[in-house]
Amino acid sequence: MSTPFLSVRDLKVHFSTEDGVVKAVDGLSFDLEKGKTLGIVGESGSGKSVTNMAILGLHDPRNTALDGEILLDGKELVTATEKELEQLRGNKMSMIFQDALASLSPYHTIGAQIGETYRKHTGCSKKEARERAVEMLRRVGIPQPDVRVDDYPHQFSGGMRQRAMIAMALVCDPELLIADEPTTALDVTVQAQIMDLLKDLQQEFGTAIIFITHDLGVIADIADDVLVMYGGRCVERGTKKEVLQTPQHPYTLGLLGSMPSLDGPVDVPLSPIPGSPPSLLNPPSGCRFHPRCAFVDQVAGGRCSSERPALEFVDGRAAACHLTPEQKRELFSDYAAARTH
Amino acid sequence: MFRFLVRRILGAAVILLIISALVFVLFYAAPRDPARIACGKVCTPETLELVKKNLGISDPLPMQYWEWLKGLFVGRDYTSYGHCDAPCLGYSFQSREPVLDTILDRFPTTISLSLGAAVVFLIFGVGTGMLAAVKQGKALDKIASSASLIASSMQIYVVGVFATYLLVDQLHLLDRASYTPFTDNPGKWFSGLLVPWLVLSLIFTANYTRMTRSQMVESLTQDYVRTARAKGLSRRTVFFRFAWRGAMGPIITIFGLDLGVLLGGAIITESTFSLQGLGMLSVKAVGTNDLPILLGVIMVAAAAIIVFNIIVDAVYALIDPRVRLA
Numbered sequence A: 001m002s003t004p005f006l007s008v009r010d011l012k013v014h015f016s017t018e019d020g021v022v023k024a025v026d027g028l029s030f031d032l033e034k035g036k037t038l039g040i041v042g043e044s045g046s047g048k049s050v051t052n053m054a055i056l057g058l059h060d061p062r063n064t065a066l067d068g069e070i071l072l073d074g075k076e077l078v079t080a081t082e083k084e085l086e087q088l089r090g091n092k093m094s095m096i097f098q099d100a101l102a103s104l105s106p107y108h109t110i111g112a113q114i115g116e117t118y119r120k121h122t123g124c125s126k127k128e129a130r131e132r133a134v135e136m137l138r139r140v141g142i143p144q145p146d147v148r149v150d151d152y153p154h155q156f157s158g159g160m161r162q163r164a165m166i167a168m169a170l171v172c173d174p175e176l177l178i179a180d181e182p183t184t185a186l187d188v189t190v191q192a193q194i195m196d197l198l199k200d201l202q203q204e205f206g207t208a209i210i211f212i213t214h215d216l217g218v219i220a221d222i223a224d225d226v227l228v229m230y231g232g233r234c235v236e237r238g239t240k241k242e243v244l245q246t247p248q249h250p251y252t253l254g255l256l257g258s259m260p261s262l263d264g265p266v267d268v269p270l271s272p273i274p275g276s277p278p279s280l281l282n283p284p285s286g287c288r289f290h291p292r293c294a295f296v297d298q299v300a301g302g303r304c305s306s307e308r309p310a311l312e313f314v315d316g317r318a319a320a321c322h323l324t325p326e327q328k329r330e331l332f333s334d335y336a337a338a339r340t341h
Numbered sequence B: 001m002f003r004f005l006v007r008r009i010l011g012a013a014v015i016l017l018i019i020s021a022l023v024f025v026l027f028y029a030a031p032r033d034p035a036r037i038a039c040g041k042v043c044t045p046e047t048l049e050l051v052k053k054n055l056g057i058s059d060p061l062p063m064q065y066w067e068w069l070k071g072l073f074v075g076r077d078y079t080s081y082g083h084c085d086a087p088c089l090g091y092s093f094q095s096r097e098p099v100l101d102t103i104l105d106r107f108p109t110t111i112s113l114s115l116g117a118a119v120v121f122l123i124f125g126v127g128t129g130m131l132a133a134v135k136q137g138k139a140l141d142k143i144a145s146s147a148s149l150i151a152s153s154m155q156i157y158v159v160g161v162f163a164t165y166l167l168v169d170q171l172h173l174l175d176r177a178s179y180t181p182f183t184d185n186p187g188k189w190f191s192g193l194l195v196p197w198l199v200l201s202l203i204f205t206a207n208y209t210r211m212t213r214s215q216m217v218e219s220l221t222q223d224y225v226r227t228a229r230a231k232g233l234s235r236r237t238v239f240f241r242f243a244w245r246g247a248m249g250p251i252i253t254i255f256g257l258d259l260g261v262l263l264g265g266a267i268i269t270e271s272t273f274s275l276q277g278l279g280m281l282s283v284k285a286v287g288t289n290d291l292p293i294l295l296g297v298i299m300v301a302a303a304a305i306i307v308f309n310i311i312v313d314a315v316y317a318l319i320d321p322r323v324r325l326a
Helices: A048-056 A082-088 A110-122 A126-139 A158-170 A188-205 A216-222 A240-245 A250-257 A300-306 A325-340 B002-028 B034-039 B045-055 B061-074 B099-134 B139-152 B156-170 B186-219 B223-230 B235-263 B267-272 B278-287 B291-319
Strands: A006-017 A020-032 A037-041 A064-072 A093-096 A176-180 A208-213 A225-230 A233-239 A312-314 A317-319 B076-078 B082-084
Touching (some): A020 A048, A020 A225, A020 A233, A048 A093, A048 A176, A048 A208, A110 A126, A158 A188, A208 A216, A216 A240, A225 A250, A233 A250, B002 B291, B034 B045, B099 B139, B099 B186, B099 B235, B099 B267, B099 B291, B139 B186, B156 B186, B156 B267, B223 B235, B235 B291, B267 B278, B278 B291
Parallel strands (some): A037 A225, A176 A208
Antiparallel strands (some): A225 A233, A233 A317
């Protein structure tokens, strides 16, 4: 088996705060191949964004401890120097953020911001960088790119800003693109346009994409594989179809249950997951989901609160849960049945 | 830009008009004999008579104000002292001089003092603050932060006396504070003002250090700064091309106000070093109840603040493209 394009192994990101150590990511592993999209889902504070900031090396080194392995095309990023990371950022790997207005500099024109990345990594002239910026804006579907290139971000609409953000991230043809909730702040039609744009660009360039979201609908649209995070750990991983249709973890099941379905009966109430996300300063013992889990009594000996479930592979699927496959089949189908009747 | 300037200058004129009216009413409508007040503490009966006649005390208040206002544009005739050319800010019956002449005589001292100090505190304050923000949490930051906290709690009259004693009297490093017009002798102008500049700018430097540091630290947490880092730009580039622009806005705003206030007279500094600027002039005018002078100084001070506000807004628009001047 060849090494995957991006390989994350046992990644730990711990922040030291005044109140103690926050284990924002606590032993996360996943792989991503070129041309594929990995969707990372989870609640706020589940460690989605922190993971990706760690991949780019954008965490604050003064209070962050990074451990584990991040291999990008064979290059170790955890131990890479700041200079090496600067060469990679915006070039081989880049990132688009949720709030494009806040994420673009209000003081520089769109063209300058796009061209700046290109100049930094290619060393070309200002003129070439500007031409490249116009070309990128055209590619992401900005009308009159040769005029709009000199606009400031506040002169763009929300959707156009996100397009400009994407143009900026893609200006050096990166091999890895991390999209951190890029469509969350946009209305649904613009959201669909942005997703289509990302898909087209991926097909054209074979970019590997990590798509962070808490919207399972978006995952269903764009992802090949799905990784579900809870409390800084991966609770379930598999292909999109597997995870969305036959979830193997109570948390995933809960996520699906809290989402309205367009093809199911309309009068079925949503069933939100009770409780609130765990404190990462003082996380629950054993399985971090156990205080909110509906099936905690089904596991004998209180193992859910005493023993951390390993991420076990069953039929090519990975889930971290103490329930046996038989139990899951039974309990989860009952749960699904209860929802549709 | 042109429309902005026209609008703001018109606005400034209205504000100055209102201020002058208020001050005028306060002084002349006060339940004391305005002539006595205008005449001052050392007032002979002859002078009092003269003042009464010249002030047109028997006229109704709006009429008196109108006379004063008219004097600004067309000059004014005082029966006993002759003509006061436009712009006439009034006439001091104590110094027996048109107010404007007195103010123009004192203004260069204040301008030299404030602008010089402003250059010092802007360079050192903003510079140290930036440095502290870069070295956030490191030794340099801690030293700068504590030093500026101590310095900002100092008082000019304490530091001023101490600095004079140490640097001038004991160590003979610097010259005693004095004012020589720049046009007379630039070297003496500089050496005479150096101690006042340093003392006056000390507290400002401390405050600007603290303000710059906190603005920079906040600016560095902005999303667009993170984006710039995600593009592969170095810390240095991000700092100087992105973060400082976000930090400069508030600093420039405060700077404009500070400079405006200073130009109205740095009262304590001028008193401490016996520099005959607008500050000392107003202190003396208060002491001797020389109201025409006081009114004049207030108008100049108000104008200075307003002018610097306009400049600040214009500069703000240069820094931040989201600000449109209209």
